[in-house]
Amino acid sequence: MGATSKHTKRSWSRRDFLKSAAAGTVGVAALGALGGCAPQQASSAGSAAESGSGEAGTYDVMQELSTFNRGQNPDAKAPTTPEEYIALKGDGVLSAGGGCEQLNIEPADFMLNKPAWLGDAPEIADIADIEECDVLVIGAGNAGTVAALRCQESGAKVFLAEMQTYDEYDEYACDMACYNSKLFLDKGTPEIDTTEVFNEYMRLSRGHAHQKLVRDYAMRSGEMLDWMVERIPTEYVEKYAKTSNYKGNDNFSGECCGQKSWPAMTQWRDEESNINMWPFVIRSVHAAFEEAGGTIKWGYQGVVLVKEGDAVTGAVFRDVDGAYHQINAKATIVAAGDFGGNPDMRLDLSDQMRNLAWSYGNDRTDATMVGGMGRDGSGIRMCMWAGGTMEGGPRAGQAAGINGVPGFAFGGAWPCFGNDGKRFMNETMVKHGSNGYLDMLPEGWLLVNVTDANWEEYLSHQGYGHETMDRSSDYMVAEVRENMANYKTGKDGFDVRAFARFGKEYSTVYAADTLDELADIVGYTGEAKENFLAEVERYNELCAKGHDDDWGCDPQNLFPIKDAPFFASFGTTGGNPSGGLCQHAAICTDGRYQVLTGAKEPIAGLYAAGNTCGQRYGIQYATPTAGNSCGSALTSGYCAAECVIEDLA
Numbered sequence: 063m064g065a066t067s068k069h070t071k072r073s074w075s076r077r078d079f080l081k082s083a084a085a086g087t088v089g090v091a092a093l094g095a096l097g098g099c100a101p102q103q104a105s106s107a108g109s110a111a112e113s114g115s116g117e118a119g120t121y122d123v124m125q126e127l128s129t130f131n132r133g134q135n136p137d138a139k140a141p142t143t144p145e146e147y148i149a150l151k152g153d154g155v156l157s158a159g160g161g162c163e164q165l166n167i168e169p170a171d172f173m174l175n176k177p178a179w180l181g182d183a184p185e186i187a188d189i190a191d192i193e194e195c196d197v198l199v200i201g202a203g204n205a206g207t208v209a210a211l212r213c214q215e216s217g218a219k220v221f222l223a224e225m226q227t228y229d230e231y232d233e234y235a236c237d238m239a240c241y242n243s244k245l246f247l248d249k250g251t252p253e254i255d256t257t258e259v260f261n262e263y264m265r266l267s268r269g270h271a272h273q274k275l276v277r278d279y280a281m282r283s284g285e286m287l288d289w290m291v292e293r294i295p296t297e298y299v300e301k302y303a304k305t306s307n308y309k310g311n312d313n314f315s316g317e318c319c320g321q322k323s324w325p326a327m328t329q330w331r332d333e334e335s336n337i338n339m340w341p342f343v344i345r346s347v348h349a350a351f352e353e354a355g356g357t358i359k360w361g362y363q364g365v366v367l368v369k370e371g372d373a374v375t376g377a378v379f380r381d382v383d384g385a386y387h388q389i390n391a392k393a394t395i396v397a398a399g400d401f402g403g404n405p406d407m408r409l410d411l412s413d414q415m416r417n418l419a420w421s422y423g424n425d426r427t428d429a430t431m432v433g434g435m436g437r438d439g440s441g442i443r444m445c446m447w448a449g450g451t452m453e454g455g456p457r458a459g460q461a462a463g464i465n466g467v468p469g470f471a472f473g474g475a476w477p478c479f480g481n482d483g484k485r486f487m488n489e490t491m492v493k494h495g496s497n498g499y500l501d502m503l504p505e506g507w508l509l510v511n512v513t514d515a516n517w518e519e520y521l522s523h524q525g526y527g528h529e530t531m532d533r534s535s536d537y538m539v540a541e542v543r544e545n546m547a548n549y550k551t552g553k554d555g556f557d558v559r560a561f562a563r564f565g566k567e568y569s570t571v572y573a574a575d576t577l578d579e580l581a582d583i584v585g586y587t588g589e590a591k592e593n594f595l596a597e598v599e600r601y602n603e604l605c606a607k608g609h610d611d612d613w614g615c616d617p618q619n620l621f622p623i624k625d626a627p628f629f630a631s632f633g634t635t636g637g638n639p640s641g642g643l644c645q646h647a648a649i650c651t652d653g654r655y656q657v658l659t660g661a662k663e664p665i666a667g668l669y670a671a672g673n674t675c676g677q678r679y680g681i682q683y684a685t686p687t688a689g690n691s692c693g694s695a696l697t698s699g700y701c702a703a704e705c706v707i708e709d710l711a
Contacts, residue, residue: 177410178406178410179404179406179407179410179439179443180443180446180447182447183366183447184365184366186365186366186378186386188386189378189386189387189388190385190386190387191387191388192387192388192389192390193221193387193388193389193390194389194390194391195218195219195220195221195357195389195390195391196213196218196219196220196391196392196393196710197210197213197214197218197219197220197221197391197392197393197394197395197706197710198220198221198223198376198377198389198390198391198393198394198395199213199220199221199222199223199394199395199397200223200364200377200394200395200396200397200398200441200444201223201224201225201364201396201397201398201399201441201672201674202222202223202224202226202231202348202358203233203235203397203399203672203695204233204235204344204672204692204695204696204699205397205671205672205673205674205675205695205696205698205699205702206222206224206395206397206398206671206672206699207222207344207347207348207351207699208286208290208347208696208699208700208703209395209397209671209699209700209702209703209706210222210351210356210395210703211293211347211350211351211354211356212289212699212700212703212704212707213395213703213706213707214351214354214355214356215354216703216707218706218707218710219355220351220356220357221356221357221358221359221389221391222348222351222356222357222358222359223358223359223362223364223377223379223389224358224359224360224361224362225361225362225363225364225398225440226360226361227360227361227382228358228360228361231341231345231360232341233340233341233344234341234435234643235338235340235341235344235692235695236329236330236338236340236564236689236692237327237328237329237688237689237691237692238287238327238328238329238330238340238689238692238693238696239283239326239327239328239687239688239689239690239692239693240283240284240286240287240326240328240693240696240697241254241256241259241280241281241283241284241324241326241687242254242256242284242326243283243284243287243288243291243326243328244284244288244291245287245288245291245299245303245305245328246284246305246325246326246328249305251305251325251326254324254326256280256281257280257281258322259280259281259324259686260273260276260277260280260281262321262322262684262686263276263279263280263684263686264276266321266680266682266684266686267679267680267681267682267684268680268681269680270677270680270681271677271678271679271680271684272651272653272677272678273653274653274654275651275653275655275675275677275678275694275698276678278697278698278701279678279690279693279694279697279698282697282700282701283326283693283694283696283697284326285700286696286697286700286701287328287693287696289700290347290696291303293346293347293350294343294346294347294350295346298330298339298343298346301332302330302331302332302339302340302343303328303329303330304328304329304330304331304535305325305327305328305535318475318490318524318616318618318619319488319490319491319615319616321686322686323686323687324686324687325687326687326689326693327687327688327689328689329535329689330343331535333535333537335565335566336538336562336564336565336566337564337565338564359379359387359389361381361382362379362380362381362387363379363380363381363440364377364378364379364396364398364440364441364444365377365378365379365380365386365440365444366378366444366447367394367396367444367445367447367448367668368388368390369448372449372665372666373665373666373667373668374394374448374665374666374667374668375390375391375392375394375667376388376389376390376391376394377389377391377394377444391667392667392710393667393668393669393706393709393710394667394668394669395655395669395670395671395699395702395703395706396441396444396445396649396657396668396669396670396671396674397441397670397671397672397674397675397699397702398437398440398441398442398444398672398674399436399437399438399441399644399672399673399674400436400437400439400442400644400645400646400648400673400674401436401437401438401439401442401645401648402434402435402436402437402459402641402642402643402644402645403434403435403436403437403438403439404437404438404439405429405432405434406429407439407442408429408432408434408641408645409426409427409429409432411452411455411457411645411647412432412434412457412458412459412462412641412645412647413455413456413457413458414456414457414458414459414462414639415432415433415434415459415462415639415640415641416432416639418462418463418464418501418639419431419432419638419639421502422464422501422505422639424638430638431638431639432638432639432641433638433639433640433641434459434640434641434642434645435641435643435644436641436643436644436645436673437644437673441670441674442648442649442674445649445657445668445670445674446649448657448665448668449657449659449660449665450649450650450657450658450659450665450668450670451649451650451658451659451660451662452647452648452649452650452676453647453648453649453650453676453677455647456681457645457647458646458647458679458681458682458683459639459640459641459642459645459646459683460641460642460643460644460645460646460683460691461640461641461642461643461683462639462640462641462642462682463498463500463501463639463640464500464501464635464636464637464638464639464640465500465501465503465507465509465635465636465637466500467492467500468489468500468509468510468511468631468633469511469631470511470513470517470558470569470571470629470631471542471558471559471560471561471567471568471569471571471631472521472539472542472558472559472560472561473521473524473561474513474520474521474524475489475490475492475524475619476489476511476512476513476520476631477489477511477512477513477598477601477623478509478510478511479508479509479510479511479512479594479597480507480508480509480510481507481508481590482589482590482593483581483586483589483590483591483592483593483594483595483597484593484594484597485597485601485612485613487499487500487613488610488613488614488615489613489615489619490524490615490616490619491614491615491616500635503635504635505634505635505636506634506635506636507634507635508584508585508632508633508634509632509633509634509635510584510594510630510631510632511630511631511632512580512598512623512628512629512630513621513623513628513629514622514623514624514625514626514627514628514629515625515626515627515628516621516625517546517629518543518546519621520619520621523618523619523621524618524619538559538561541559542558542559542561545557545558545559545568545571546558546571546629549571549573549627549629550573551573551574551575551579551627552572552573552583553572553583555570555571555572555573556570556571556572556573557569557570557571558570558571569631570631571629571630571631572584572629572630572631572632573627573628573629573630574626574627574628574630575626575627575628576626576628577594577595577598577623577628578595580628580629580630581594581595583630584630584632598623600612601622601623602622602623602624604620605620605621605622606622608620642683643691644673644691645673646673646676646678646679646683646691647676648670648673648674648675648676648677649670649674649675649676650662650676650677651669651670651675651676651677652664654669654705655669655670655671655675655698655701655702655705656668656669656705657669657670669702669705669706670702671695671698671699671702672695672698672699673695675698675702678694678698
């Protein structure tokens, strides 16, 4: 257990209770045999508490195992008929049980009361100056910028504080999913039923996400994007806004392996360099905010919120020179991002990444074993010091996993073969669902994707979403076609354009004139090679049948591997868990983006948006459309501003 703290007092344990009740008229062992009675959990002797050591973690593990239903009732008799079992159960109350003695570890040792990363709110005495405004927005990223501009245009006096300096400002937003925007509808994309989008998000979150926040995103993101586009120079929109407009997507299905998806993703790219231009474009939204009369405080790192009674009335900031400044406001919106860049917060809060590292044989207390990027979590800490509460676990990262989903650089859920040359999974289910299965594979496991000359026909029948054709623009698709047409066979492979988020990236693809030669290139020998060739033959039979009897692959993805040339992309499992670009677990709000206390009461004057606002994804990052993280963040800022405007009216 590892804890070493001493305990000066001993809590009243279950064993103490049992000892004091020993003289009762009904023995403990008999209680479990009485139909309908809840069981008492008996423990063996020899605990740390009983031995008087007083030190957590010094108990005998074997002696602390549960003894429930392990010989306490010598008169017990197993039922032999349904009637006997029914009579035994009485009123039907479950009598199964278990458990062992508590260890009497102080709550603080479990980091339940005050996590180390939280600590105490700083007390700042030396305030250089105090300014006043109606609305204070902390964080000039996607959510904060939209919220600030919308509040300013309503007539409020707004300050927007950003920790980065003006010259250094950058962000990693790229894909942006918004439903029913004119940007899409004007290009012929059919209108989407946003109630279906809402229901799919809630299904993917297993009902854990906040329904009001998800509904706002599904039903108002298009409205938000249209509003924002009007404030971006037309030349930028025309030149950089790339929508999901792959010309072969007429065959794309809106559903793949039971998961629905929709074409609603925008990327802001320069075609010549493929550089993501959104960090530049959003500067034009900053300019629109200032032109509307708003004030941006560059280089202002949020330190602590200011409170009067139970209400938040502003915040204290530290500038790049170390001076402290206070800004008072009638309403404060915290949009300071996530905690992905804070190793301590990742270790404590990223349940899935931490436990995945541990299950993979790594030290889960080692920050290097739990990768991530993003912001420093300062906005979350500020909200918690003001009385806010963090959403409960499991708190999955955006891309929490060790082993990536297999696929070619240009996407797709291709037939996948393992170490032994055999298929080992439903490829479309893993591609469009979760990485969890792959994360449990041994390190060094070979993953081989295979297709043939008809690779593009295969791609044109996949669902929308990450790593399928729809998430990239025509100019990228054209280069993929060119690269694949100019393939070269052999073990050196050839470069194929990747559907990369940033810049021009290429991946190695291998080609062969026969499947036998392809197996050699991959490295299959002996039995593994025989298995591979037999599996491809079997897969082709299933394709002809139109039903994957082996793994249940979606029929729309069953395309045979039969026409030369044959292509392969392969790699091995391994690495450390990754949280992706950001963490989505954050502060609880009331559906109007107002921060909630642990008692789930709204804190007057305090709102959260973007990745500081939790409950947007529930137990896992849901991706029915690539770019929903940015789209959701932008929409939350848009809607949070609306709530603030209403409350200040």
